[in-house]
Every structure is written in structure tokens, then in C-alpha cells.
Amino acid sequence: MRKSYTLLFVLTAVVLFYLWRYKRAPDIEAQSISVMNEAGETHTLQSILSDTSIVVFYASWCGPCLKELRSLKTHYESYRNTGIHFYCITDDSVDKMDVMRSNMPTEITFLHTASLNKAGIYSIPASFYFLNGRIIDKQLSVINWEEKDDILKTFYTH
Numbered sequence: 001m002r003k004s005y006t007l008l009f010v011l012t013a014v015v016l017f018y019l020w021r022y023k024r025a026p027d028i029e030a031q032s033i034s035v036m037n038e039a040g041e042t043h044t045l046q047s048i049l050s051d052t053s054i055v056v057f058y059a060s061w062c063g064p065c066l067k068e069l070r071s072l073k074t075h076y077e078s079y080r081n082t083g084i085h086f087y088c089i090t091d092d093s094v095d096k097m098d099v100m101r102s103n104m105p106t107e108i109t110f111l112h113t114a115s116l117n118k119a120g121i122y123s124i125p126a127s128f129y130f131l132n133g134r135i136i137d138k139q140l141s142v143i144n145w146e147e148k149d150d151i152l153k154t155f156y157t158h
Contacts, residue, residue: 004137024119030049035048038101052131053130054087055088056126058088060096060099064141072108080150085109088110090111127153131155
């Protein structure tokens with residue numbers, strides 16, 4: 001009987017850890033995430049964010065990530081005059097990042113980081129909405145870029 005409780009406790013702990021680590025958008029510290037831009041310059045994420053930003057962490061092997069980036073590309077024109085700046089961050093090779101960058105609108109900033117895990121990202125796509133340098137919303141699912149009003153509302157209700 002005691003072994004059953006021990007096993008149940010261990011399984012519960014494993015499930016809770018899994019849910020906490022992989023099924024919730026993490027708290028990240030933009031000032032401690034080191035990124036490299038297209039020119040090869042290294043900065044902290046915090047130092048390059050615009051006042052209104054959406055940051056998407058992705059990988060080229062991630063199907064949902066690719067779906068999200070294709071949707072962003074399709075709908076980007078409707079965001080052009082909103083003041084929102086988009087940043088896409090990956091730990092893929094710089095060559096893979098350059099291929100992705102070449103297929104997207106030039107106004108979207110692609111950045112490289114040494115490790116998504118070191119940045120606190122364990123599940124992708126992970127998206128963060130920043131307003132004046134602080135996170136106001138985050139999610140681990142694909143953003144529906146067609147829902148422009150909902151996305152804008154996130155910024156204007158804070």
C-alpha cells in the first residue's frame with residue numbers, strides 16, 4: 001500500500017514538472033538574453049526592443065513555428081502601421097536563420113541566440129508581447145495573426 005502512494009506521488013511530481021516547464025509560457029528576463037543581429041553584433045534583447053514589440057521564439061524544424069511565421073508573413077502588411085515591431089529569435093544555425101529571414105518582410109528582425117533553453121524557452125513557438133520593455137502577455141501557442149484587433153487590444157489595455 002505504501003509503495004502505491006510513493007509511486008502516485010512520484011508520478012504526480014513528474015506530471016506537474018512537465019506541465020510547469022513545457023506547457024506554460026515561462027517568465028523570461030530580456031536583459032539577460034543575449035542575441036546576435038544580422039550584422040553579427042551582440043546585444044541584450046532588452047536593449048534592442050522597441051516600445052511595442054512581439055518576440056517569437058522559433059526553430060526551423062518546428063511545424064507550428066513555421067505555420068506561425070508563414071501566417072505572420074501573410075498578414076504582416078496589416079500590421080505595418082501599428083507601431084509594433086516583430087522579432088523572431090532562434091538558436092538554429094545562422095545559415096538557417098538567414099534562409100528564414102530572406103523569405104520574410106524585411107521589417108521583421110531576425111536574431112540568433114546561443115540557446116533557447118538558456119533563455120528559459122523549453123517549448124516553441126513561444127511568443128511574448130512587450131510594452132515599454134516589460135512583458136504584458138505571453139503564450140506557447142501559435143498566434144492567430146488574422147485576429148489583428150485582439151492582438152492590438154493586448155497592447156492598448158495595458
